[in-house]
Amino acid sequence: MNLSERNKVILIVALALIAVGGYLWLTSDESENQSGRPIVIVDIPELSIAARSGEQAFVKNCASCHGNNAAGLEGRAPPLVHRIYEPSHHGDMAFVGAVRNGVRAHHWPFGNMPPVDGLTDTEIQNIILYVRELQRANGIY
Numbered sequence: 250m251n252l253s254e255r256n257k258v259i260l261i262v263a264l265a266l267i268a269v270g271g272y273l274w275l276t277s278d279e280s281e282n283q284s285g286r287p288i289v290i291v292d293i294p295e296l297s298i299a300a301r302s303g304e305q306a307f308v309k310n311c312a313s314c315h316g317n318n319a320a321g322l323e324g325r326a327p328p329l330v331h332r333i334y335e336p337s338h339h340g341d342m343a344f345v346g347a348v349r350n351g352v353r354a355h356h357w358p359f360g361n362m363p364p365v366d367g368l369t370d371t372e373i374q375n376i377i378l379y380v381r382e383l384q385r386a387n388g389i390y
């Protein structure tokens with residue numbers, strides 16, 4: 250192999266790599282797993298003190314599934330800032346029941362929610378307040 254032939258081979262290999270890399274880069278957006286992305290966009294209101302303490306409990310106990318600001322997480326759990334969970338459809342007792350007993354999957358394709366241990370009644374009430382304040386700020390009454 251003389252020098253110019255070798256250069257040609259290197260050039261072809263380099264172009265092939267660029268083509269493959271470019272192809273992967275261009276297509277990555279479509280084929281990328283959506284898992285872990287928020288499901289809805291949530292406007293954050295000025296929270297009451299109780300709701301802020303609920304937010305802390307939510308971040309520790311719920312956000313790994315329901316996402317930051319209860320916006321849901323693709324592949325994991327639904328947004329609680331959602332019409333389905335408005336007070337007239339899922340009253341506060343539905344929240345207490347979800348935390349204490351878990352939820353059998355029925356509205357979404359994410360599987361069951363296991364019970365969440367270690368929360369006091371007050372912490373659950375504050376979480377509910379937090380979710381309700383988020384809901385109201387996003388037009389869900």
Ligand code: HEC
Nearest residue numbers: 310311314326343344347352354355356357359360362365
């Ligand atoms: C391991 C993941 C996970 C965690 C942690 C979790 N949830 Fe859930 N939750 C889910 C899933 C999945 C659903 C949807 C079930 C369905 O298909 O309707 C759900 C549903 C709910 C519902 C709806 C109940 C109903 O009657 O339909 C409420 C309310 C709720 N979660 C509140 C909470 C709160 C509050 C916390 C934290 C204390 C929490 N969740 C933590 C996964 C989770």
